Amino acid sequence: MSTVDEKTATNGSSGAVRAQAQGEAQTPMIRVDHLTKVFGSGSGADEAVKLAGEGVGRKEIQSRTGATLAVSDVSFDIAPGELFVIMGLSGSGKSTLVRLLNRLIEPTSGTIDVDGRDLGSLGDADLRTLRNERMSMVFQHFALLPHRTVAQNAEYGLQIRGVGAAERRRTAQWALEQVGLGDRADAYPGQLSGGMQQRVGLARALASDTDVLLMDEPYSALDPLIRRDMQKLLVRLQRELRKTIVFITHDLNEAMLLGDRILLLKDGRLVQVGTGPEILASPADDYVAEFVSDVDRSRVLTAxxxxxxxxxxxxxxxxxxxxxxxxxxxxxxxxxxxxxxxxxxxxxxxxxxxxxxxxxxxxxxxxxxxxxxxxxxxxxxxxxxxxxxxxxxxxxxxxxxxxxxxxxxxxxxxxxxxxxxxxxxxxxxxxxxxxxxx
Structure with missing residues (x-):
């Protein structure tokens, strides 16, 4: 008897997480209900919401009102421990949507609950606490502090939270070891490659030990081989740590590779939500069918x-x-x-x-x-x-x-x-x- 060669860990989160995401009903970690965001003000924004409700397209809305419909009437739930991918082409509204999830952007209408708490009801102090202790964000362009060492960058969220220096250093070192940078703690960001810098960004999020990680196209600036390594790293960490992750990407193969479930956006509107195999087998419309036509099924479908x-x-x-x-x-x-x-x-x-x-x-x-x-x-x-x-x-x-x-x-x-x-x-x-x- 032999097993198939050592698993490459590139097929998304574990089966247990995938089953959990699809299985028994449970309290969502994140619940989004009829979320809409219009960039504009006054009567133009109100008219844009009205026209969107009537099914008028984004370009027509902008032409008639001068307002931009970024996200339109989007609803979904994310289970605890789920790696949930939001994807779409450039301008689809995915980056706006992830920033709405932690109120970096205020919604025009709709609600967002995080672990049962309505974000719209939080005052400034509670909102800062949520961002410091419940949600971390990993950015596309790393957002590291160049004058701080790798370890100091990794522990930055804990410093803001008021954690003592010894505990910060210990936690940051653990996080750096998780991402393979345990021996680079005293280096500076400028001494690291792009892939290593992104690992520091991920370590910072891990060190903060928040319930939710928001990742806005974190790998899109990386070379293909480094990007693949980072995808493998995320899959491994998700198996071990079981965070709730919201991952933004415009790359469908990446979405299929990583996501327990995938939400597809087009012009700010939700087109389909489902697992990779579900979307491949039953695309919601011709747009989705065309979108998935070139997906490498051999890397998405599993045993x-x-x-x-x-x-x-x-x-x-x-x-x-x-x-x-x-x-x-x-x-x-x-x-x-x-x-x-x-x-x-x-x-x-x-x-x-x-x-x-x-x-x-x-x-x-x-x-x-x-x-x-x-x-x-x-x-x-x-x-x-x-x-x-x-x-x-x-x-x-x-x-x-x-x-x-x-x-x-x-x-x-x-x-x-x-x-x-x-x-x-x-x-x-x-x-x-x-x-x-x-």
Missing amino acids: TDVIREPRITVTLDEKPADVLVRLGKAEATGAYVVDDEHRILGVVRDDWLGHAASTGVTSIDRSALVEEYRTTEPDRPLIDLLHAVGRNPVPLAVVDDGRLTGVVPRGAVLAALSTHSDAKDALSASTHDRNGNG
Whole structure:
């Protein structure tokens, strides 16, 4: 038996967080209700809100009123521990929306609740406390203080909060170690690369230990390889720390990669909210369908999205002759043998069953089991599974907490990719690998 190669941690938050975000009802960490923001004043702004309610488009509203409709009647909830992505093209309203979430911008209408508290009801002192202790922000252009060391930047939020120097330094060092900069505490921002500076910004947010992280296109200024490293880092930290994260991006592949759920904006209006696979499978309209047409599905869809019930599983006490009949009906050449807790003991092959049945053996001998199978975690992206499917007498096993939860047949993987150009490449690469050429 072997597992698929070490997980690359680039497929978004953990399955547990994703399930939590979609599962049982719970009190949202953030609740947004009919939120609207118009940049303008007086009768023009009022008229803009009225026209928006009638479905008039943003350009027409601006032409008729002189006001800009930045966000229009947007409602959504974010669960505790969810990595929630807000995305759209430039000018869609996503950056305005994230700034409304901590009242850096005042809404024109609508409400925002954070952990049950209405932001609109907070006075200046309570609002400062919320920003210092409940919400941190990671900016696109780092927003570091150049005259302070890396450690001093990381501990800045704690300093504002009045935390003692020793505790600040200890917490900042922990945060820097989390982002891989534990040995650069005494450096200055100007001595670091762009990727390292963004890590400092993330460390500052972690050191503040707030419930919510607001991340406004934090990686868009980074080179592609550094950006990929930062995405992996965020995924790892989210698995370990389970923060509520609101992540803004214009990159759909990044959104699909990171988000438990994704909110798509167009011209300030909410177009669709859902998981990456949900949006790929059922786009809300032609705009979304066009938007997702070039998404690399092999990196978005996971084993969970193509999981199937095993056609057959058996236990050691079953008669080989009976199992052989079941294998024939399932058109299979082998079956997983599991214990009472559905943990995999091994695989029994049809050739051994045939010999055992012909000689009157009445149960499956543990010594006859082979390890001709591979396993994967439920949240492993399909691109990591292509080399493992279809290479053994049984399909790739999906294992969660040591238990067999389902299988991933080769056909299911290729079917899931069949609406995307990657399917052809995936099949070619998989076949190339099976033939021992790669």
